Amino acid sequence: MSTETLERNKHESLFSKRRKKFLVDPLNDQNPITVQVLGICSALAVTTQMKPSLTMAISVIVVMVFSNLAISALRKLIPTRVRIIVQLAVIATLVTLVSEVLKAYQYDMYKQLSVFVGLIITNCIVMGRLEAFALGNKPWDSILDALGNGMGYGWIILSVAFFREILGSGKLFGYAIFDAVGIHNFPTNGLMVTPVGAFFVLGLLIWVLRTRSGYVER
């Protein structure tokens, strides 16, 4: 699916209308989690608290931007038969890099995220965007697409984490805000801390978003 423009001589601005769409569409209309149904695994697993969700969102954006850039730059050289293996190799290398950086600078967060950092490799969004976009488009467009999808993914997991953390433990980013405001003994909902809470919050969030955008899945 190539959306390369044929007007090579025309100088397109860095943030033209077409390119802005790549950034803005995945935030709601083409959101990777709620519309494209990709990346659900990590959306549920790391969202018990906001801090790991933020770390995960940033890691995924970094992996997506650089893998999109790499695959888009190499797109004319990759034979079709081995493209999945090439994509996996690029993604695995980037994830290894991100994991080592996290291990070095944010060891507590790394321990908390444990296997889910490695599981960014199998995050459907990363590979999905490589297949659907980077293989058929120029590098700058691919970077914008990666940023858009990464941010779309990021805001969804941060929202889920927001509800789960505040209802499940009365804290935000580890900061006990209910106590700070003066409401002590806030009745926390233990179900929110478990996987079940994640399913419910995500399901309701999808309901709200899809009703607003009018998208009905057939």
Add this chain to the structure above:
Amino acid sequence: MIDLINLGVKSIFIDNMIFAYFLGMCSFLAVSKKVNTAIGLGLAVTFVLTITVPVDWLLLQYVLKEGALTWISPEFANIDLSYLSFIMFIAVIAAMVQLVEMTVEKFFPALYGSLGIFLPLIAVNCAILGASLFMAQRDYTFTEGIVYGFGSGLGFLLAIVALAAIREKMKYSNVPDGLKGLGITMLLTGLMGIAFMSFMGISL
């Protein structure tokens, strides 16, 4: 022996790949529309898991761990290649899935047709890589690895078939537009998750 059985039961019900760790959600959501395809995918995932976890264990023990390469020469005792584990695991998984795909295409062509693209997509199924990563993190032995892989696969099969059965019935319900498809499946999975939480009280 009893420990192995405990591990098996734990990995099917208590540490269920879907309900406890959310791994394998993408194919879980996409393939659970019909019970037959769900059974096929569940069996394929079980097969791949039972083979990849022990192979990855061997790789970890004899190539990747710190000091693993001493069987070549004692001077390699300081080499720690564990940072390569992601790449090696995913390579093993991709190769194994390719093999399964060829076998299924040859011997079960009907299943191959109905699974379509989701058979090669098992390679990027979080559950498969996740099981290997958990095996590495929890330091299982070889036999524990086999039991864990097989049990996780069965747990996945159980979850996906149960959800497919419910979704087949949901086709006749009056679901609000915004909830159709992914939304109601999330809520359903949540309710099933509560049911599976009942197993957490079992102490083995």
